Amino acid sequence: MDLVTPNLGLMFWTGLIFVLLLFILTKFIWKPILSAVNTREKSISDSLELAEKTMAEMKSLQSQNENLLKEARAERDAIVRDAKEIATKMVEESKNTAKTEAEKIITSAREAINNEKVSAMAELKIQIAEFSIQIAEKVVRGELSSDEKQKALSEKLASDFQLN
Amino acid sequence: MAFKNVIKSVFLTCLAIFSLNVSFANSGKEKEKLEIMHHISDAHEWHLFGETAVYLPIILIDGGLKTFSSKELYHHGTVVNVQVPEGSEPIEYIANAELGYAICHEKIYKLDANGELTFHEGHPKNLKPLDFSITKNTLSLFFGATIILVLMFSTASFYKKNGAVAPKGLAKFIEPLIVFVRDDIAKANLPKSKYLKYTPYLLTIFFFIFFNNLLGLVPILPGGANLTGNISVTIVLATLTLLITVFSGNKNYWKHIFATPGVPIALLPIMVPIEIVGVLTKPFALMIRLFANMTAGHIIILSLISIIFVNENAAWGFLSVPMGLFISVLELLVAFLQAYLFALLSSLFISAAVEEAHH
Numbered sequence: 294m295d296l297v298t299p300n301l302g303l304m305f306w307t308g309l310i311f312v313l314l315l316f317i318l319t320k321f322i323w324k325p326i327l328s329a330v331n332t333r334e335k336s337i338s339d340s341l342e343l344a345e346k347t348m349a350e351m352k353s354l355q356s357q358n359e360n361l362l363k364e365a366r367a368e369r370d371a372i373v374r375d376a377k378e379i380a381t382k383m384v385e386e387s388k389n390t391a392k393t394e395a396e397k398i399i400t401s402a403r404e405a406i407n408n409e410k411v412s413a414m415a416e417l418k419i420q421i422a423e424f425s426i427q428i429a430e431k432v433v434r435g436e437l438s439s440d441e442k443q444k445a446l447s448e449k450l451a452s453d454f455q456l457n
Numbered sequence: 458m459a460f461k462n463v464i465k466s467v468f469l470t471c472l473a474i475f476s477l478n479v480s481f482a483n484s485g486k487e488k489e490k491l492e493i494m495h496h497i498s499d500a501h502e503w504h505l506f507g508e509t510a511v512y513l514p515i516i517l518i519d520g521g522l523k524t525f526s527s528k529e530l531y532h533h534g535t536v537v538n539v540q541v542p543e544g545s546e547p548i549e550y551i552a553n554a555e556l557g558y559a560i561c562h563e564k565i566y567k568l569d570a571n572g573e574l575t576f577h578e579g580h581p582k583n584l585k586p587l588d589f590s591i592t593k594n595t596l597s598l599f600f601g602a603t604i605i606l607v608l609m610f611s612t613a614s615f616y617k618k619n620g621a622v623a624p625k626g627l628a629k630f631i632e633p634l635i636v637f638v639r640d641d642i643a644k645a646n647l648p649k650s651k652y653l654k655y656t657p658y659l660l661t662i663f664f665f666i667f668f669n670n671l672l673g674l675v676p677i678l679p680g681g682a683n684l685t686g687n688i689s690v691t692i693v694l695a696t697l698t699l700l701i702t703v704f705s706g707n708k709n710y711w712k713h714i715f716a717t718p719g720v721p722i723a724l725l726p727i728m729v730p731i732e733i734v735g736v737l738t739k740p741f742a743l744m745i746r747l748f749a750n751m752t753a754g755h756i757i758i759l760s761l762i763s764i765i766f767v768n769e770n771a772a773w774g775f776l777s778v779p780m781g782l783f784i785s786v787l788e789l790l791v792a793f794l795q796a797y798l799f800a801l802l803s804s805l806f807i808s809a810a811v812e813e814a815h816h
Contacts, residue, residue, distance in 0.1 A: 295498060296497070300687075301588065302516075303598075304692065307598060307690045307694075308697075311694065313602075321610070327635070327639065329616035329620070332621035
């Protein structure tokens, strides 16, 4: 029975020591340690979160970069294609312009030549007509310089009419 | 008495198993039994070896504070053998007439006018002064508390010095235990908003029981006292859990005790006493569990070692030493397990008291 009979003295000491221990440990040990452990756990989980976030960001950045690169490439291609097109167009256009210009010049030259020709011909005709008239005058003067000649001519002319 | 019989039968079974065809003197068996019972009980001296013992101070409140060394009784006292009727257990006590006190079965009694104790049915009838002596268990208690404080202060200083970094050294050993109590005992059972309030208590009770259990397994001074297997210690710890449970009980908890929902009013006169008994049973079970486990462990180890002395043959050491070693290792597990269980069940009882209604 002694074994299961509580002893007042030991109960007193146990209670005293335990309550003191509870007080001292709570104030000076458990709170600082738990807060330190908490802080560490929080910093670890925060770091992990941050790392994950950074990784996700990096990934998105990478894909963004890739997209950018792709876009840039596409843009470059487009620019090059456009430039080429424009260049060909320009060449074509300039060729065309040159051609039309040349044609124009040629036509206008032809026209000018023609005009010159016509005017030259006209002048030539005028000159020839003048020379013909002068020659005819001289011939007529020669034909008509004596009576005999006048007579022979008229006779001849008369005979021509008769022949007709 | 029933409990003593249980212990007796456990002890005798242990002996019977290992002493099949060996006959031994009945007196030897009785002597070992007394030795074991003496060991697991509290004492006013700390027996070391042979005739050497540390005499502990005796502090009495008997019309004022009286202090003297237990040497005055054990060493300078006179041994008195009491005349007992034929067939009953012999009784002896040590009296010191100068001081006016006697010690019988480790209890202090005041001597009567004739300078002796009077017995009735084997128990002294004399006055018992209030005994606040530094007994073997009290000294072990002080030592255990000192160990806890030293270990914990050096752990805390690590964090103070290094801040919230990964633990090293002692902190590496203590911190997992603290985190274990916080996460697997407090956080797992108590409501999220309240668990931090009770964690210090659970941590203290866990380390108090764990370290004192381990100290009880150390066979030499300052270990070896059966502190956590002493009913006085477990009753205090269980009472603290009861007080915390009762004082943190919310409306919901008391409603379940005094007006259990869904129970007809006519049944309440029966239910309320049952519920109140239920409140007391929980810490009572805590008290008995720790006491019985630790005491049983001590008894088993001592019984196994006693085999050698009962049979008076050192060859039995080949059996009792390995068995004793095995049980000692098992006791290491039990030391942790009982600390864990006490804290776990305390947290469960507290959680029942602080739980919000959820119907």
